[in-house]
Amino acid sequence: MVRINIDGKELQVPAQSTILEAAKNNDIFIPTLCHHPKLTPFGGCRLCLVEVKGFLKPVTACTTTVGEGMEVVTSSPEIEELRRLVLELILSDHPNDCMVCEKTGSCALQELAYMYGVREAEYAGERRNYETRDGNPFIERDLEKCILCGRCVKACDEIQGVEAIDFGYRGFRAKICTSYEEDLDCEFCGQCVAVCPTGALTGKLWKLKGRPGTTKEIDTVCPYCGIGCNITAHVKKNEIVRITSAEDTWNEGWLCVKGRFGYQFVSSPDRLVRPLIRTAPKSGMPSLGRKGIKWGEVFREASWEEALDLIASRIREIKETHGADALAGLSSARCTNEENYVFQKFMRAAVGTNNVDHCARL
Numbered sequence: 001m002v003r004i005n006i007d008g009k010e011l012q013v014p015a016q017s018t019i020l021e022a023a024k025n026n027d028i029f030i031p032t033l034c035h036h037p038k039l040t041p042f043g044g045c046r047l048c049l050v051e052v053k054g055f056l057k058p059v060t061a062c063t064t065t066v067g068e069g070m071e072v073v074t075s076s077p078e079i080e081e082l083r084r085l086v087l088e089l090i091l092s093d094h095p096n097d098c099m100v101c102e103k104t105g106s107c108a109l110q111e112l113a114y115m116y117g118v119r120e121a122e123y124a125g126e127r128r129n130y131e132t133r134d135g136n137p138f139i140e141r142d143l144e145k146c147i148l149c150g151r152c153v154k155a156c157d158e159i160q161g162v163e164a165i166d167f168g169y170r171g172f173r174a175k176i177c178t179s180y181e182e183d184l185d186c187e188f189c190g191q192c193v194a195v196c197p198t199g200a201l202t203g204k205l206w207k208l209k210g211r212p213g214t215t216k217e218i219d220t221v222c223p224y225c226g227i228g229c230n231i232t233a234h235v236k237k238n239e240i241v242r243i244t245s246a247e248d249t250w251n252e253g254w255l256c257v258k259g260r261f262g263y264q265f266v267s268s269p270d271r272l273v274r275p276l277i278r279t280a281p282k283s284g285m286p287s288l289g290r291k292g293i294k295w296g297e298v299f300r301e302a303s304w305e306e307a308l309d310l311i312a313s314r315i316r317e318i319k320e321t322h323g324a325d326a327l328a329g330l331s332s333a334r335c336t337n338e339e340n341y342v343f344q345k346f347m348r349a350a351v352g353t354n355n356v357d358h359c360a361r362l
């Protein structure tokens with residue numbers, strides 16, 4: 001631990017902390033755009049500039065490690081003027097379309113512009129103009145809104161290990177690019193979308209369906225696999241319009257493509273809502289082989305009582321004729337732990353066999 005002073009407060013902080021971490025852990029606000037607590041520091045946005053006694057110039061709090069006896073000032077007229085200048089420069093080349101932007105209400109840039117009262121771009125000049133939009137099915141990349149904070153690049157590399165995107169070109173032409181600037185073709189985990197502080201990266205599936213703050217947010221568990229990531233379903237008019245995951249969950253907000261983008265099945269009209277019972281095939285129809293399905297087989301809707309009675313009678317019949325080990329039960333990762341527990345208990349205790357398995361995958 002080292003002793004430091006931030007804005008007149010005497011603090012004891014871990015020796016390897018950055019000034020930004022030390023301040024945040026002690027409820028001292030320093031604005032940032034490129035910093036993300038789960039990613040390595042970048043120091044690119046220059047908003048976290050602070051004064052350190054004895055240093056000739058302001059330094060970035062996210063990349064400067066604390067030292068014994070360090071005295072830090074996080075807010076002064078000079079520092080605030082520098083931050084305002086940085087914001088004005090960023091906004092001088094940023095589309096002013098918050099009215100229709102998916103990120104409105106959760107955009108870090110918008111929030112800082114509000115805090116600093118930056119209403120109009122002071123510096124008119126050349127603007128980036130990217131006409132092409134990405135043809136991938138999940139992620140909208142509106143790079144005119146990109147502030148080149150690098151969070152997406154780091155998330156793709158440091159969290160997902162994919163390196164599908166990186167900085168391309170230099171200076172004013174600098175841009176987040178895929179290889180050869182082709183359409184994004186990656187794992188579509190959406191970690192880049194989750195960390196993007198602006199509307200540059202958003203989900204195509206939730207476009208115009210409801211921005212954060214206008215939806216009902218329900219914390220739940222991803223239904224797809226046994227990992228059980230914590231997710232938040234954003235619901236509007238009884239339909240899930242978006243999935244997010246909070247950073248303070250055990251999965252730290254990271255999801256895979258299924259958990260983040262595969263939620264439409266919930267409202268699909270094709271979902272089965274009643275049991276179906278397979279009826280006998282027409283006589284003379286050939287079998288289709290291993291699955292045992294035959295031409296002409298049809299399913300008819302049944303009540304739960306009828307379906308459960310049929311299952312119970314068939315289990316009893318097989319058990320009496322061939323013994324309990326002639327039966328096997330296969331459970332699903334899409335069920336809860338409790339449901340899977342009950343299922344294996346049923347197979348072992350009620351049916352009388354240990355033939356029970358679980359796919360734990362799709």
Ligand code: SF4
Pocket residue numbers: 139152155156157160162163164165184186187188189190191192193
């Ligand atoms: S979706 Fe995932 S894999 Fe694809 S660019 Fe974003 S972070 Fe990388």
Ligand code: SF4
Pocket residue numbers: 145146147148149150151152153176192195196197198200201
């Ligand atoms: S796309 Fe978003 S996360 Fe990536 S550099 Fe631009 S603003 Fe940052």
Ligand code: SF4
Pocket residue numbers: 222223224225226227228229254255256257258259260
């Ligand atoms: S399917 Fe993906 S998001 Fe869902 S629990 Fe498994 S790893 Fe997590």
